[in-house]
Amino acid sequence: MLAAAIVGSLLPTGPAVADEDNCRPLRPGDEDSPIVCREQDWFHAADVPVGNVGSLQAQAVPSWSTTPPSGSIQDGEGGAAVAETYLTSCFDGERCVNELAFEGAFTGNLESIAVSLHSEEPLWARCPALGNCGERDNFRVVLKVDGHLLYDSVNYSDSVPIDTSTTSQRRDFAFTGLYDLLAAQGITHPGFVHAIRLRISPHNSHPAVVYRYDSTEFPSGLVFNPTSEELAGFEIVNA
Numbered sequence: 001m002l003a004a005a006i007v008g009s010l011l012p013t014g015p016a017v018a019d020e021d022n023c024r025p026l027r028p029g030d031e032d033s034p035i036v037c038r039e040q041d042w043f044h045a046a047d048v049p050v051g052n053v054g055s056l057q058a059q060a061v062p063s064w065s066t067t068p069p070s071g072s073i074q075d076g077e078g079g080a081a082v083a084e085t086y087l088t089s090c091f092d093g094e095r096c097v098n099e100l101a102f103e104g105a106f107t108g109n110l111e112s113i114a115v116s117l118h119s120e121e122p123l124w125a126r127c128p129a130l131g132n133c134g135e136r137d138n139f140r141v142v143l144k145v146d147g148h149l150l151y152d153s154v155n156y157s158d159s160v161p162i163d164t165s166t167t168s169q170r171r172d173f174a175f176t177g178l179y180d181l182l183a184a185q186g187i188t189h190p191g192f193v194h195a196i197r198l199r200i201s202p203h204n205s206h207p208a209v210v211y212r213y214d215s216t217e218f219p220s221g222l223v224f225n226p227t228s229e230e231l232a233g234f235e236i237v238n239a
Contacts, residue, residue: 022037022038022039023035023036023037023038024036024037024038024227026109026111026179034109034179034188034190035109035190036108036109036110036111036179036225037108037109037224037225038223038224038225038226038227039066039106039108039223039224039225040066040221040222040223040224041064041065041066041104041221041222041223041224042064042065042066042067042068042069042213042215042219042220042221043062043063043064043102043117043213043220043221043222044062044063044064044065044069044213045062045213046061046062046063061101061102061103061197062100062101062102062103062213063102063103063104064102064104064221064222065104068215068219068221069213069214069215070215099140099199099200099201100117100199100200100201100211101197101198101199101200102197102198103195103196103197103198104196105193105194105195105196106193106194106196106224107191107192107193107194108190108191108192108225109179109188109190109192109225110145110178110179110182110194110224110225111176111177111178111179111225112174112175112176112177112178112224112225112226112231113143113174113175113178113196113222113223113224114172114173114174114222114223114226114230114231114234115171115172115173115174115198115221115222115234116170116171116172116219116220116221116222117170117171117200117211117213117220118169118170118171118211118212118213118218118220119169119171119202119210119211119212120169120210120211120212139153139171139200139201139202140152140153140154140199140200140201141153141173141198141199141200141201141237142197142198142199142200143175143196143197143198143199143238144196144197145178145182145194145195145196145197146182146185146187146194146195147195148181148182148185148187150175150178150181150182150238151175151237151238153237172233172234172235173234173235173236173237174226174231174234174235174236174237175236175237175238176231176236176238177238182194
């Protein structure tokens with residue numbers, strides 16, 4: 001897959017470097033353009049290595065960091081979470097047992113977010129008939145920034161390419177145009193620390209899905225303000 005090849009280059013073996021080389025005008029040629037800076041982050045487990053086991057989403061929510069996990073899940077690094085797709089109860093309207101949630105922060109102007117995440121489920125669950133595995137999968141994704149709902153696909157209407165050759169599926173998707181959405185809420189300060197919450201739910205025709213994230217076997221994370229070349233390998237869900 002094109003996305004998998006590109007994402008492989010997006011996920012380095014060391015922490016992201018925050019310097020001027022990672023920054024660029026949002027609108028090239030406009031001397032008043034806001035400046036956006038690229039930052040790469042990796043998903044990390046919260047207070048337990050595997051979250052939401054037994055539908056206990058009341059545990060701490062996983063987050064991200066510019067420092068990758070030091071190894072694989074097999075080495076006790078990274079993390080995982082379970083989504084019980086047949087259940088829909090929520091603790092506070094945003095911590096639901098049928099989804100994976102991440103929350104964290106990003107400092108600076110925010111224009112786009114690229115997401116890479118692995119999920120694992122039995123092949124029979126993704127293939128209605130033997131040899132009839134679809135090349136795309138539907139899911140629901142919700143993005144909140146600074147308390148503002150910027151995107152909700154609703155009714156599992158998002159569809160992204162998946163690799164059906166193994167039980168580990170990789171989803172690569174992105175949000176764009178976020179700067180103008182936040183500007184409409186009066187949030188444009190370049191030093192602003194954004195509070196971000198991302199929720200992902202697989203289609204409820206699937207059984208329980210296990211999401212895995214580390215830096216080797218299941219490299220998963222976010223790229224804030226990726227370049228246009230990088231975005232070419234992602235499905236833009238809010239286009």
